Amino acid sequence: MTSNSIVIADDHPLMLRGLSDFLISKGFNVVGKAQDGNVAYNLIVKLKPKIAILDIRMPYKTGLEIAEACQKNNLDTKIILITFDKEEDIYDKAVALGVYGYILKEFAIEEIETCIAHVVKNKSYFSEEIASYLSRTNLENKPKGLELLSKSELKILKLIAENKTSKAIANELSVSVRTVEKHRSNMVAKLGLDKKPTSLSVWASLNRNFL
Known part of the structure; x- marks a missing residue:
């Protein structure tokens, strides 16, 4: 596995280019880019990157489906999801699939470096906005037990x-x-x-x- 190598996938060309250019400018090793889920998964299998930054909603394979395939096939690539979704069930599924990062797209550029820093140390990172949203909507009271x-x-x-x-x-x-x-x-x-x-x-x- 190449040290700190990264594959990025997003079906929005501007988002893909913007995130890729930003990470490269910061010295990260972006080894592959994709605009759909099939290409993204094939890049992960072929290149075995340390990290894959994936849009949740992409043609052919979603970011969640790629995470599931990686888990099923024991691939070591750590998954970071970028999304506009705040739905609890999607977040729950991401956590269940062992996803290391979950960032809202509107904060992707602001938070991606912090997220990657956590992930390379085998620590999870979830966007502060999603954490506070879930706190407001679901964690109003201290959990029972x-x-x-x-x-x-x-x-x-x-x-x-x-x-x-x-x-x-x-x-x-x-x-x-x-x-x-x-x-x-x-x-x-x-x-x-x-x-x-x-x-x-x-x-x-x-x-x-x-x-």
Whole structure:
């Protein structure tokens, strides 16, 4: 994998050119550009970039569909989505697919450098505007069950909200993976979540302002 190489895809030529020119001017290694989802995915498979910055709504394959294909085929490229969408279900799906960044298009130029800086350190970054929007619309009150969690569980939950795997969390906290998995299982029960593999990750991301 080329260090910090980037593929960009957007079906709006002006947006594609503007973002590409901006990143190149800042010294980033843009190795490929695409105006539809099929070309974008093929570039990811062929070039194996560190990061792919994708418009959510593109012909042939959406940014979400590309993220899903990357996850299914164990591709290591980290996905950043740029979008006008503020719908909660789209955001939830992005988080469930392990997307590292989610930026609103109107703030793309302002936030993309910060987002990339987070992603190369294996940390997620979501546009402040989308976080505050979700807070206003869905997170008015402190989520139920949070008060039931132990200090150890809260510490692990904060790391889950950063998209860290159980193995990475175990290494950081100097505990076994089995211990982390047990805490995860306990948190799912205490928070009343369903037992889907992604439920706790989605919950942690949506409620990270309370962690």
